[in-house]
Amino acid sequence: MAELTDASVPKFAAGCRWGGPTEAPVVLFPEGAIRVEGTGRVILELCDGHFSLAEIVQKLETQFILAPKGKISADVRTFLEQLHAKRIVDY
Amino acid sequence: MSQCSNPLALIAEVTHRCPLHCVYCSNPLELTSRKEELATEDWLRVFGEAAALGVLHLHLTGGEPLARADLTEMIAGARQSRLYTNLITSGIGLSRERLAQLVAAGLDHIQLSFQGSNEVHANWIAGARAHAHKIDLAAWIRLHRIAFTVNLVVHRQNIEHLEGTIAALEALHPDRMEIAHAQYYGWALQNRSALLPTRAQLDHAVAVVATAEERLRGKVRIDMVVPDYHARYPKACMGGWGRQSMLIDPSGRALPCHAAGVIPHMRFDNVRERALDWIWRRSEAFQRFRGEDWMPEPCRSCDRRKEDFGGCRCQAFLLTGDASATDPVCELAPLHHLIENAVRENALRDDGASSSGQQACEASFHVLQEKMASFWSYRSDPKE
Numbered sequence: 001m002a003e004l005t006d007a008s009v010p011k012f013a014a015g016c017r018w019g020g021p022t023e024a025p026v027v028l029f030p031e032g033a034i035r036v037e038g039t040g041r042v043i044l045e046l047c048d049g050h051f052s053l054a055e056i057v058q059k060l061e062t063q064f065i066l067a068p069k070g071k072i073s074a075d076v077r078t079f080l081e082q083l084h085a086k087r088i089v090d091y
Numbered sequence: 092m093s094q095c096s097n098p099l100a101l102i103a104e105v106t107h108r109c110p111l112h113c114v115y116c117s118n119p120l121e122l123t124s125r126k127e128e129l130a131t132e133d134w135l136r137v138f139g140e141a142a143a144l145g146v147l148h149l150h151l152t153g154g155e156p157l158a159r160a161d162l163t164e165m166i167a168g169a170r171q172s173r174l175y176t177n178l179i180t181s182g183i184g185l186s187r188e189r190l191a192q193l194v195a196a197g198l199d200h201i202q203l204s205f206q207g208s209n210e211v212h213a214n215w216i217a218g219a220r221a222h223a224h225k226i227d228l229a230a231w232i233r234l235h236r237i238a239f240t241v242n243l244v245v246h247r248q249n250i251e252h253l254e255g256t257i258a259a260l261e262a263l264h265p266d267r268m269e270i271a272h273a274q275y276y277g278w279a280l281q282n283r284s285a286l287l288p289t290r291a292q293l294d295h296a297v298a299v300v301a302t303a304e305e306r307l308r309g310k311v312r313i314d315m316v317v318p319d320y321h322a323r324y325p326k327a328c329m330g331g332w333g334r335q336s337m338l339i340d341p342s343g344r345a346l347p348c349h350a351a352g353v354i355p356h357m358r359f360d361n362v363r364e365r366a367l368d369w370i371w372r373r374s375e376a377f378q379r380f381r382g383e384d385w386m387p388e389p390c391r392s393c394d395r396r397k398e399d400f401g402g403c404r405c406q407a408f409l410l411t412g413d414a415s416a417t418d419p420v421c422e423l424a425p426l427h428h429l430i431e432n433a434v435r436e437n438a439l440r441d442d443g444a445s446s447s448g449q450q451a452c453e454a455s456f457h458v459l460q461e462k463m464a465s466f467w468s469y470r471s472d473p474k475e
Contacts, residue, residue: 013238013266014236014237014238014239014266015199015200015236015237015238015239015266016238017175017199019147019173019174019175020147020173021173022173026147028147028148028175028199029238030177030199030200030238030240030266030267031314032148033099033147033148033175087266087267087312
């Protein structure tokens, strides 16, 4: 499996995308679907192939200014690594 | 009426026409003809109704779905209804250009079937010269950003080559391999004696797949389906009757699964006459084995009923003559000896006849069919 670094540009893997009802979108992939809500959804929406991990973390830190230092970075990494293992996110 | 959730998947058997004649085909023996097939606009309406009912995934299958000239239109319509579209195909009838059109229309995932990795042997199982094209097609698929799965149906006649086949399929760079043992319905049941592997063959195959999984971890995901005849408990067929999926056959009949048409005295409503939502919630066929009220003992009081939903109703009917019986695959089933006998008898079978048939592969299909008649029946074509 690929290593996630600050320069990595995470994006949906081939055959994965948002779908389902517009009012309650889910992530669709070949074997199924997962509901991603809250911060997870904010992160995934930034995984459109335009931003590096460092940029995504920076954007979130501006949005969630009360989060303890380093926490956002660690959470984003864990989240993306989990989705990578499921073959939903590439980087 | 039992409580029901929403279906998550719609399986659209858009045609029964197919250029291949695979001996393990799960289509019914009684195939739907071209003139009975639903029109494009019917399918598009059904896709819209399915999405409104909560369906997320559309599986376009057949027959060979590419035999429908309007496949691109169907994919575009499904995508417009926000469905995830998966094409399950032999690849025959898919040129580089047509593939690009399907992808542009919104295709998300393609599952390309393989019969083996040796050309002559694979063509012998398919009853058609198909293998070489599939190899070309795999390379074209990888030029697009869609998910790519290779499907291999495993059975007694190719199980010994599994290790080499996995290596050959790996070279096509799929995201995923689906290695599914033949399930005994339709043509596969007709050919069961030629297809059912022995226990020793299965154990070896399971070990081969485990080794491949380890080697390919992080590169290719392998999903394996083992033959339920060798299992202790039945499979959770379709995730439960009328619980997750619905299948529409080429003529528009809505069924809870691929094989349900074999169950006698069952009325299947047609999407030409009824809305999908009504069929899912109210039709007799979808309610017949939904929930637990229909269950006999030992299922009714068994803890496993919430996991396997009593197994497969079609298999119960095909093997015992009673669709409400406990799936005979289950070691607790009163009629489990039917499975044990089939496995035992098959272990003693002599497969000698197969080599002459493989040599006949270069001949016309009719010659091949005749040559193999005492060994297995190739899937036929639907009537015109």
